[in-house]
Amino acid sequence: xxxxxxxxxxxxxxxxxxxxxxxxxxxxxxxxxxxxxxxxxxxxxxxxxxxxxxxxxxxxxxxxxxxxxxxxxxxxxxxxxxxx
Amino acid sequence: xxxxxxxxxxxxxxxxxxxxxxxxxxxxxxxxxxxxxxxxxxxxxxxxxxxxxxxxxxxxxxxxxxxxxxxxxxxxxxxxxxxxxxxxxxxxxxxxxxxxxxxxxxxxxxxxxxxxxxxxxxxxxxxxxxxxxxxxxxxxxxxxxxxxxxxxxxxxxxxxxxxxxxxxxxxxxxxxxxxxxxxxxxxxxxxxxxxxxxxxxxxxxxxxxxxxxxxxxxxxxxxxxxxxxxxxxxxxxxxxxxxxxxxxxxxxxxxxxxxxxxxxxxxxxxxxxxxxxxxxxxxxxxxxxxxxxxxxxxxxxxxxxxxxxxxxxxxxxxxxxxxxxxxxxxxxxxxxxxxxxxxxxxxxxxxxxxxxxxxxxxxxxxxxxxxxxxxxxxxxxxxxxxxxxxxxxxxxxxxxxx
Numbered sequence: 001x002x003x004x005x006x007x008x009x010x011x012x013x014x015x016x017x018x019x020x021x022x023x024x025x026x027x028x029x030x031x032x033x034x035x036x037x038x039x040x041x042x043x044x045x046x047x048x049x050x051x052x053x054x055x056x057x058x059x060x061x062x063x064x065x066x067x068x069x070x071x072x073x074x075x076x077x078x079x080x081x082x083x084x
Numbered sequence: 085x086x087x088x089x090x091x092x093x094x095x096x097x098x099x100x101x102x103x104x105x106x107x108x109x110x111x112x113x114x115x116x117x118x119x120x121x122x123x124x125x126x127x128x129x130x131x132x133x134x135x136x137x138x139x140x141x142x143x144x145x146x147x148x149x150x151x152x153x154x155x156x157x158x159x160x161x162x163x164x165x166x167x168x169x170x171x172x173x174x175x176x177x178x179x180x181x182x183x184x185x186x187x188x189x190x191x192x193x194x195x196x197x198x199x200x201x202x203x204x205x206x207x208x209x210x211x212x213x214x215x216x217x218x219x220x221x222x223x224x225x226x227x228x229x230x231x232x233x234x235x236x237x238x239x240x241x242x243x244x245x246x247x248x249x250x251x252x253x254x255x256x257x258x259x260x261x262x263x264x265x266x267x268x269x270x271x272x273x274x275x276x277x278x279x280x281x282x283x284x285x286x287x288x289x290x291x292x293x294x295x296x297x298x299x300x301x302x303x304x305x306x307x308x309x310x311x312x313x314x315x316x317x318x319x320x321x322x323x324x325x326x327x328x329x330x331x332x333x334x335x336x337x338x339x340x341x342x343x344x345x346x347x348x349x350x351x352x353x354x355x356x357x358x359x360x361x362x363x364x365x366x367x368x369x370x371x372x373x374x375x376x377x378x379x380x381x382x383x384x385x386x387x388x389x390x391x392x393x394x395x396x397x398x399x400x401x402x403x404x405x406x407x408x409x410x411x412x413x414x415x416x417x418x419x420x421x422x423x424x425x426x427x428x429x430x431x432x433x434x435x436x437x438x439x440x441x442x443x444x445x446x447x448x449x450x451x452x453x454x455x456x457x458x459x460x461x462x463x464x465x466x467x468x469x470x471x472x473x474x475x476x477x478x479x480x481x482x483x484x485x486x
Contacts, residue, residue: 001372002382015382019372029320035472042415042471043322046313048375071327074376 001074008061020054020064022047048072093260098272100296104132106454107292107301109279109315111135112144113255113440114432115307116262116273117447118454120178123269125448126455131271132301134294136278140259143309146409147440148332148366150345150356152189152250153214156205156482159465160418161212166462167445168214168249174444180261182253183359189250189345190224190231192394194239198350201481202245209247216247228344236393239351250345252356258443282318282429289319289428303454305430310375310410312433319426323433324415324471328369329376330437331383333406335398337361342395349481351390355398363401365391369411369437377408411436416476417483421450422459422467430454431468438483 005011026039045051048071055067068078106122108115111133122128135141151171153164175182193199202218209216221233224244233241267273274294281293283300291300306315316323338361347354352368367387370380384406392399414420414434419442421432432450435442449463459467470476 001374002380022373027322030322038472039322042324044313044324044326044373044415046323046326046373048311048314048327053372069372071372071374072376074329074372074374074378 001069001076004055004067004076005079006057006060006063007065008063009057012057012060016057016059018056018058020056023052023054023066050077093264094268095264095273096267100132100272100274100277100299102298103300104272105130105302106305107131107299107303108133108305108307109292110142110307110309111139111263111273111275112142112307112309113140113259113262113443114435114446114450115305116259116266117443118305118307118432118450119271120262120266121448121451122455123266123271126451128455129270131266132299133266133271133273134277134279134292134299135273135275138275139263139273140256143409143411143435143439144255144259146332146407147255148354148356148364149252149255149358149440150189150250150354151252151441152247152345154189154191154205154209154216154245154247154250154482156208156479157477158208158212159477160479160482161209161214163445163462163466164441165212165214167442168251170444170448171251171253174258174261178261178265180257180264182257182261184251184253186249186251187343187345187356188227189247189347190219190228190244191247192224192244192346192348193242194235194350195242199243202243205482206245214247215249216245219244219246228342228346230340230342230395230397231346232394232396236396239393241394252345254359255440262447279315282315284319287427289426303428303430305432305450305454307432309435309439310412312412312431316424316431319424319429321424321426321429323420323431323468325412325420325434326373327375327410328372328413329374329378329408330366330369330411331379331406331408332364332366333384333387334358334362334364334404335401336404338363338397338401346395348391348394351394353387353391355391355395362404363398369413375410377410379406379408411439415471416478417480418477419446419466420468421446421463422453424468436483
């Protein structure tokens, strides 16, 4: 992935952006509150396929945005402006 | 692996059985080393190593072959020093030439802050038995005459730590040495056999489902690189691991020898010379998690411009090949070895960008765990439950990443 579209600045090189992590989802089968906390803090879904992630335009307008990216091919599926 | 290589090796291929005592997923360095030590040290030979492609086709064939033990926490230093020592005697033990050569590693510091952390690391490493000494800029120049101490005017070298025991070896040959040793003892290595599920009886993992049919097992060990989450998902095990691409490249041959391995935490690059004379250059992993093995021009550009500041002769060389592997980076940048919480499934993962140097120790200690059922002391800090018990082994600075 070489380019990302920032809602403010338009299409910019990926070097200007910082990866802010996936939006985590703890599996429903983990019901114990402590285990849910451990899972939320440490574990990663590490999905091979489309994931929903936060990206930060650190070398530009410093805006956060939500990006849907396919990790199997490292390509952007959709760029949305949703605030989570 | 081509026919030419196969004729050089004594690899005995076997027809797959339907059941084994131990099934190891992943025919890379860690998987084959575990099989080798199980067979040679503990007499357990009813083992299958199941590999999706050919042996050494994953990260064992894509790394930068540096063997060192200068880490930032005592648990890691002890573990990697054990590995360094096993590497030193590996040729003698297996009878295979792995092109092991002890070179010493210069870890450059460009600022007073970096000097402080290098000094701290020197004291810790030497105290834990991995000899590391501070050298001044001029001493570093004497050890490695190709260094530009002005750092191209941008990254002046203030000093360096010299990790005396650091070495390099030929990655394929390490894999083949273990494969040959294990197969000689009767271990089955099943190539082109992709695991696409785990067999379960209640909560217990009882084998693997492969593209060529099911194989039942007393114990299953996942020694997979990159795709470990896929295996863990089959057993509903959650891992603190993300998969990131890691890139590296080699230049054409360089007639003069670069005697030292040169690493640089601030530039996040490292260089060593292969036995062929090529300069092997690597850097930190790509920022975003991805399973894509796509190499990028961007990496070549940034990495070569950075390393050219401290080793200007590199600017006159040409890039021959570049490649990418996908590595599993754990949340605290230390490996995860041991039980997974799922009965019958063990894991050795989180090898990120530092797996090659750990092949012998990782294999030997995992073999001990499987054979005796007890976690060796050296392995205890690296268990998966360290995250739940709030004892992570945060050691990112020593991994050459940021």
